[in-house]
Amino acid sequence: MSPGVAPGTRPVVVGVDGSRSALDAVRWAAVEAARRETELLVMTVVPTGDRLVARPVLGDRLRQELLARGRRALDEAATAAESAAPGLPVSADLLTGSPVGVLADQTHRAQLLVLGSRGLGGLAGLVVGSVSVALSARASCPVVVVRGADGAERATGPVVVGVDGTPNSEAAIAFGYAAAASRGVPLVALHTWTDVEYAPNLAPLLEWDAIAEEERVVLAERLAGWGEKYRDVPVRRVVGRDGAAAALVRLSADAQLVVVGSRGRGNLTGLVLGSVSHAVLHHSHCPVAVVRPDTAAQER
Template sequence: MIKQRIVAAVDGSDRALEAVRWAACEALSRRGSTLRIVAARMAESTHVPVEGFSAVEYQRAVLADAEDRLDVAESVARGISPDLTVERESREGSARAVLLDESTRADLVVLGHRGHGGFVGLLLGSVAVSVAAHASCPVVVVRQPGSDVSGDRAPVVVGVDGSPTSETALGFAFDVAARRHVPLVAVHTWFDLAVEPELVAMIDLDAVLEQERELLAQRLAGWSEKYPNVEIRRHVARDQPAWSLVEQSGDAGLVVVGARGRGVIAGTLLGSVSQAVLHHAKCPVAVVRPTPDHA
């Protein structure tokens, strides 16, 4: 089995520690995986003058604070399983830059939805969105406390629209559902804003719904053959996709959405659906970008 690396970002906040717990459970489910816990810290050149506090003393305090937070995070991870392989490091640089660099050598990056500042200053909401939009690997944003996948029987929810983006998200979602031995809920919606309101009454909604169900079945056919032991639940509705996914998240252990690809402006590549789910889902959210085969 190929050894995988799961990176968890910490800043000492409760949300960050929930992300560490989630990442530790995920590493445990991927047998032989390494959990890497990372804290970003200020660069030495960014000393803030404090009376009676030299630049050297300040940096020592920054480093000591980061190490203390890593100690707590490692203790949390080993509380999940003492047999986990755990790496840890405090790295100089901004949270966004450190995590994007980590993503180039990781199979998964896990971070909290929102944390707090201080010496390490990690996991602000904008950081989560930016990392999810630009990371080189899938990113899980842990939104709610208590998101522990060990023994969690809640289903995995994934959005399906037939695009290359959703194909990659489907592969990720099926893999998670298979390892957790939980059902997969495939959500497919249709909502034609181009239709004039007065013409809606003339549309055979039942016929359209049946067509959309058939489309979803076609999209799932290959994956169900690859993962025959995964129970598939289909949810097809005339609705906005983001709100259907948010609604389904209430009973889910994880929601999986796709990202469009790479770009320059933070957040612009997630799309309105991914952004809405990240901000409103009631469970952890995985953002998965297309692989080269599906780009």
Template sequence: MAESVPILVGVDGSRSSNEAVRWAAATAERRHAPLHIVDAAFVEGRSGVPIGLPPAYLEEQEPERRRLLSDAATIAENAASAGALTISTELVPGNPSRVLVELSSAAQMVVVGSRGHGEITGGLVGSVSIAVAAHADCPVAVIREPSADRATSGDAVVVGVDGTPNSEPAIEEAFIEASLRGVELTAVHAWSDVSLSALRPHEPTFHWPTIQEREQAALSESLGGFADDYPDVTVRNVVVKDRPVDSLVELAAGAQLLVVGSRGRGGFARMLLGSTSRALLHRTTCPILIVRN
């Protein structure tokens, strides 16, 4: 970990954003990294007036957004247990998702709330968090409102492992987080990404004990080098037949963090978010870290 590279958190004053600030502050403190708090907004003299709003709108925006940044910095200070966290703030004119993606190249992690102000689609995850998770150059943590209270109460970090090199960046981040938090790492591997309910158990190609033994070996091989680098982390291997999303959601329900790659073994290079990571963004209730692969 590059200790001088900041943890970046995007804020907008929503409850979800405030939880993201608390989570980001705790993460930055564990990683001995500075915390950079960013608010992207329309600012007088540097942005055009949004359609349908009076010209005076921008005159009121900048002081309000700077107050929001100050409040976020106070939240971060209170969340840092040792009180030694380096915090900086920045007001950047522009679209929030575009700004955060542009700044992600100079961050070790971007943290966003699951939904901000103005998210009226009814979805569990807002458009900004999905866009940042899909396009950022570094890992992206998406935080739901209850997650800050659970950030130190769970007993594990959970990581999805598909048995291909695509999983390696996520595995490394998961070991880092488990080591820093002093908790167990639960590694989950599914033999199939699709439901096998239509496959008759007596067919010669389906002998689950044999398949399970083979997949356990493949999972251990995927984790081996990382386990050597982090001997302090206890690892629990979980192999399931199919439907990795269901298993990950279930195991992450009591976890501190869920870590997955942006694309799985079936993901095309042009896909920015695979079906598994996208589904988990909408279904998981704990903080989720999407790692570019």
């Protein structure tokens, strides 16, 4: 049966640049769009403002070549989406400008933005460390970066969510529960604390078992309301000392999705992502969803 589209839903948007990583992102995004009963919008951005394009001798010829590459990338993406989710409604946009700025503007009408982790680089590369990281901090909706050799195809394993014990992680928890419920898999909720929260000279005097119990209570309190809403989602709580990023990366080896929060700001200069989110984006073995506190309402 062909995937349906629920009335009034925002599309899932995927950015492509003609790379193999982008096609992985398209396949992941197509399956996710079908799961959410919405359409897939494939976008590529041709940077016509690049200095090379602006040169009189090269400008027009190079611009036409970039536009032709963009159209080929969209055609390949549409084929990959149809293969991953037959019958899914797919539309395509070829846009011009700065990839970060253009895609960030487009996220106002999306419920999810999906990107590959290793783009072509250069003029149009959507690569972790530049476009993907910047958009994770600036997008108006949650961003998924498809990582891992089999990240676009993995259909087993739990959803993992990082919980920092503050209200900032509430949006990530909500996203994680919804993702686990829609996939019919367990949720692994990870919460860690670090010794730097305590004065070094007091460390020998502290009762670490008692602190660990307090942190388990913190995690339970953060999950309580969501557990009531998603009663059918089995939850495994993991509490540890130190190394949130390393723990999330370790758990990602057997997961199908890792969800992290972000302290990013959505304005033009706001590129604050957070050390944990940044590290997980670079080293996770599976796709990573970055959910900023102010993007939760944009998800559907």
